[in-house]
Amino acid sequence: MDPEKYCRVHLAERIDFTDDLAVFRFRPDEALPFTPGQYATLGLDVEGRERPLLRPYSVASAPHEDVLDFFVERLEDGSLTPRLWDLEPGDTGWVRRRIVGLFTLDRESGRPRHLMGATVTGVAPFVSIARAHQHALSNGDHSGEPPRMLVVHGASHPRELGFYHEELATLEREGWLRYVPTISRPWEHPDWDGETGRVGDVLRKHADAEDFTARNAVAYACGHPGMIENAHAILERAGFDEEHLHEEKYFRA
Ligand SMILES: Cc1cc2nc3c(=O)[nH]c(=O)nc-3n(C[C@H](O)[C@H](O)[C@H](O)COP(=O)(O)OP(=O)(O)OC[C@H]3O[C@@H](n4cnc5c(N)ncnc54)[C@H](O)[C@@H]3O)c2cc1C
Numbered sequence: 001m002d003p004e005k006y007c008r009v010h011l012a013e014r015i016d017f018t019d020d021l022a023v024f025r026f027r028p029d030e031a032l033p034f035t036p037g038q039y040a041t042l043g044l045d046v047e048g049r050e051r052p053l054l055r056p057y058s059v060a061s062a063p064h065e066d067v068l069d070f071f072v073e074r075l076e077d078g079s080l081t082p083r084l085w086d087l088e089p090g091d092t093g094w095v096r097r098r099i100v101g102l103f104t105l106d107r108e109s110g111r112p113r114h115l116m117g118a119t120v121t122g123v124a125p126f127v128s129i130a131r132a133h134q135h136a137l138s139n140g141d142h143s144g145e146p147p148r149m150l151v152v153h154g155a156s157h158p159r160e161l162g163f164y165h166e167e168l169a170t171l172e173r174e175g176w177l178r179y180v181p182t183i184s185r186p187w188e189h190p191d192w193d194g195e196t197g198r199v200g201d202v203l204r205k206h207a208d209a210e211d212f213t214a215r216n217a218v219a220y221a222c223g224h225p226g227m228i229e230n231a232h233a234i235l236e237r238a239g240f241d242e243e244h245l246h247e248e249k250y251f252r253a
Pocket residue numbers: 039055056057058059070071072073074075077078079080081082121122124248249250251252
């Protein structure tokens with residue numbers, strides 16, 4: 001592995017939410033700078049392969065943290081994710097030094113509101129953005145107009161929202177972020193009193209209710225390509241143009 005390009009990372013902790021959803025918390029040998037919302041290329045050494053097996057993952061932690069968190073879904077027939085699930089704390093991998101991507105908070109538009117939709121692990125970039133913003137606020141950095149965020153986070157079951165459900169609900173009390181979880185199998189969770197149904201529909205409902213419009217907001221969608229296409233169509237009908245619709249598709253449908 002070219003040490004100029006890749007940094008050694010050590011698994012510090014792993015938090016399993018379900019059999020196939022977990023946060024992998026890696027500690028890099030050196031600090032790796034990035035902008036909240038970007039993705040890292042994570043690699044694992046695989047026996048018989050000359051080069052590590054690499055896949056992109058949105059960073060869920062914020063730049064001020066000394067770890068890199070990845071919220072990952074295991075694919076039964078996947079190449080990298082079953083190997084990730086074999087890792088235990090102390091095991092190592094690689095992360096490309098250049099953490100990249102354009103799926104970051106759009107400040108250039110000058111719009112103060114940010115409408116964000118995610119399926120399950122697609123919440124990662126929004127968590128990074130929210131954590132970084134909260135960190136800046138707690139350090140007294142109030143430069144510029146403070147962004148307002150509305151995050152709709154969809155899953156089939158509540159446990160798939162992970163600890164981000166509690167984390168973002170707690171941040172909501174600060175007033176600059178609204179967190180709306182939605183589940184698609186509510187009949188299996190009679191105690192669930194939150195939203196139900198598809199991310200795109202819930203996004204539209206809460207955008208209308210909270211005045212996130214095509215004039216004052218930028219929209220973002222991250223995760224499953226089906227949700228992104230559905231949300232795109234709904235937001236287009238609400239007047240959002242391509243310039244103010246940002247997308248991060250995790251795979252091709
Ligand atoms: C910019 C970017 C950021 C990403 N961030 C994340 C992240 O934060 N968390 C995360 O879990 N994944 C993320 N992904 C997806 C990730 O890179 C891998 O594709 C995924 O983990 C599967 O890897 P694998 O090697 O196990 O499966 P592969 O062997 O690469 O994939 C097997 C097949 O499954 C498809 N596939 C990939 N992901 C899914 C899925 N979720 N559901 C159904 N089919 C799928 C692939 O297109 C391929 O056809 C991201 C992808 C991109 C492009």
